[in-house]
Amino acid sequence: MIKLELLSETDFPQIVTWVNQYSRDFMVQWSGKTYEYPLTVDQMKAHYSRGINSIESDVFIYKIMDDGRFVGSVQLCRFNWETREAVVGRFLIGEETNRGRGIGKKALNELVRIGFHQFGLETIKLNVYEFNRQAIKCYESVGFRKSLYREKMYQDSNGVWWNNFEMTLRKEDWLKQFKEDIVAGE
Structure with missing residues (x-):
């Protein structure tokens, strides 16, 4: 069973371990140009200097739990x-x-539910690099749609330019899809 739980700063080392097992390019894919590779706990603490998980901090970070195991993270921010x-x-x-x-x-479905119901949002957005087809497929399955295309957002270590999609989900569209999924038995 997948659940979201609020993350704490004591969970930062696990995120650092996950991110650093890959490359600088992977880190940019995950966080944009926010951090320098390799990621450190100190960088994360500095980035979240206003704290986390409060309206004042403007970010809520969640641990993704799979049958009680911490398997990932996701944030709702800005x-x-x-x-x-x-x-x-x-x-x-x-x-x-x-x-x-x-x-x-x-x-992501749970995060969207939290955004629309707990925070009263009407629109949720995300950004994804064009080559990340698996992620795009996941986002579209939840109801996100491509809304803006940006070229040459990042040049990777091989000199290849990455293009970016902004994807958007409106509450009314998500509710409509949610009802259709229930009728279809998903």
Whole structure:
């Protein structure tokens, strides 16, 4: 069973371990250009200097739990209370063996539910690099749709430029899809 629980700073070392088992390019895919590779707990603490998991910090970070095991993390941040929007960020399933098993889709569905019901959001956005087809497929299965395309957002270590999609999910569309999924028996 997939659940989301609020993450604490004591969980940062696990995220650092997961991210650092890959490359600088992977870290940029996960966090944009926020951090220097290799990731450190100190960098994370400095980035979240206003704290986490409060309206004042403007970020809520969740541990993705699979039958009681901490398998990943995801955050909801950059809240715009006037437009009732927020952004999904730093979505990570830590170990590659846990990817492709539906954990991400279930976690994202739960995060969207929290965003729309607990925070009263009307729109949730996220950004994804164009080549990350598996992630795009996951996001689309939850109801996100491509809404903006940006070229040449990052040049990787091999000199290849990465293009980016902003994807958007509106509450009314998610509720409609949710009802359709219930009728279809999913």
